[in-house]
Amino acid sequence: MSHLPAETRPRVTLPQLHAWHHAGRKLVMVTAYDAATARIADAAGVDVILVGDSVGNVCLGFENTLPVSMAMMNHHLEAVARTHPAAFLMADMPYLSYHSGVEEAVRNAGGFLQRGAQAIKLEGGAKRLPVIHALIDAEVPVMGHLGLTPQSVNPMGGFKVQGKQKSDALRLLEDAQKLQEAGCFGLLLEGIPADLAAKVTETVEIPTIGIGAGPHCSGQVLVFHDVLGLLPGTSAKFVRRYAKGFEDLRGALAEWAEDVRGGGFPDERESYTLPEALRPALSQWRP
Ligand code: KIV
DSSP: OTTSOGGGSOOOOHHHHHHHHHTTOOEEEEEOOSHHHHHHHHHTTOSEEEEOTTHHHHTSOOSSSTTOOHHHHHHHHHHHHTTOOSSEEEEEOOTTSSSSOHHHHHHHHHHHHHTTOSEEEEEOSGGGHHHHHHHHHTTOOEEEEEESOGGGHHHHTSSOOOOOSHHHHHHHHHHHHHHHHHTOSEEEEESOOHHHHHHHHHHOSSOEEEESSOTTSSEEEEOHHHHTTOSSSOOOTTOOOSSOHHHHHHHHHHHHHHHHHTTOSSOGGGSOOOOGGGHHHHHHOOO
């Protein structure tokens, strides 16, 4: 169904995602941050659009996601929601929006739902259980996020693959169970060995969505700008580029600039015509 154009497919819901998962269909999720990227993602027929806090590094020029605030996330979520995507719409809880008490977390997550999100995602394992319980009690569907959790960049000492030590791998497997028991509807697994992600996927009922977690997850997510090659330089190992967005767009803009400078743009095709009757008045007019 969801390979149909956005206008002709029904809105993806949580039960629909679970039905697809149980039918063995891989789930496809991509980030979007504004109306333009959301329209492209939705027209491509993805199942889930994530307004990720990666907006911080991808669009806002920050080095990591820590400076991203609720105000920023709300601004970007509202832009995406105004396009009324058919894809399931999920929003990322930014740093400090769920760390200082469950009440604040519920208010922030509830605000996402009021702005059009159908679910939220938050980072962390067992220590997030009180917040996850409170959110689910407040009718907020929650996706967990385990492994390389970018908001933990400081304790992790950088963006490093997680779960390579026995104790970390076992903790991750236990966290996955606890998050499932708490009622998370899915788990995002980031930056972990493929075998570990496969084991999580095998041992939970809920779908796992991988990024840098190998091919055995129930679905995959990538950052919009990564899939389309919109960022300069080389990509991380886990990214596959399906377009040369940066080069193609730079080339197109450079061509337009050359046309402007050489007088080739605009010509009659991009210009409006004066009504015939106005011509005499225009040529007779003097300042
Ligand atoms: O914010 C984000 O882009 C993410 C990725 C892991 C998809 O959370």
